[in-house]
Amino acid sequence: MRDAKVFVSYSNRDAAVAEKIAHALQGVQAPRKWKTFLDRKDIGAGEDIRKSLYANLETSDAILVVAASPDAVSNSWVSYEIGMAEGLNKPIIVLTSNRYSPSDFREDFKSFPIITFDPEEPEGVAQEIAGRLTSLAARK
16 A cells, blocks of 8 residues: 655644654554655745645645644635645545533534544544544545
8 A cells, every 4th residue: 555645734833743643644654654844844935835845745645734823723824725726626634622512613613523632642543534534535
């Protein structure tokens, strides 16, 4: 089975948590090996941001939105990336901090599968993410 690529979308406020989650997901090996693309972090200097985002979303198997707080989901880049992912029919999973209730988030986020995680131990959610992404891929 080929490696799976996951596009990780996050606001600057959640960058450290997103990086830890992405790194942990890369360590999950079964049933697939996971590669991650950390949106703005993995775009090279001088690259056209929108073209690079689109190209990486297009080649991703899914998008993972790290929204550690309700404020993070109002980030314009996160909204832009979600809109592109929806246009490309990519599965979207939203990660929310266990410090908030899903009802604290924007109404449109509630339509996506949500995984709650502990921001003090973001690595702990990697196995659950892998399982959900595998399940979503199987439904395609």
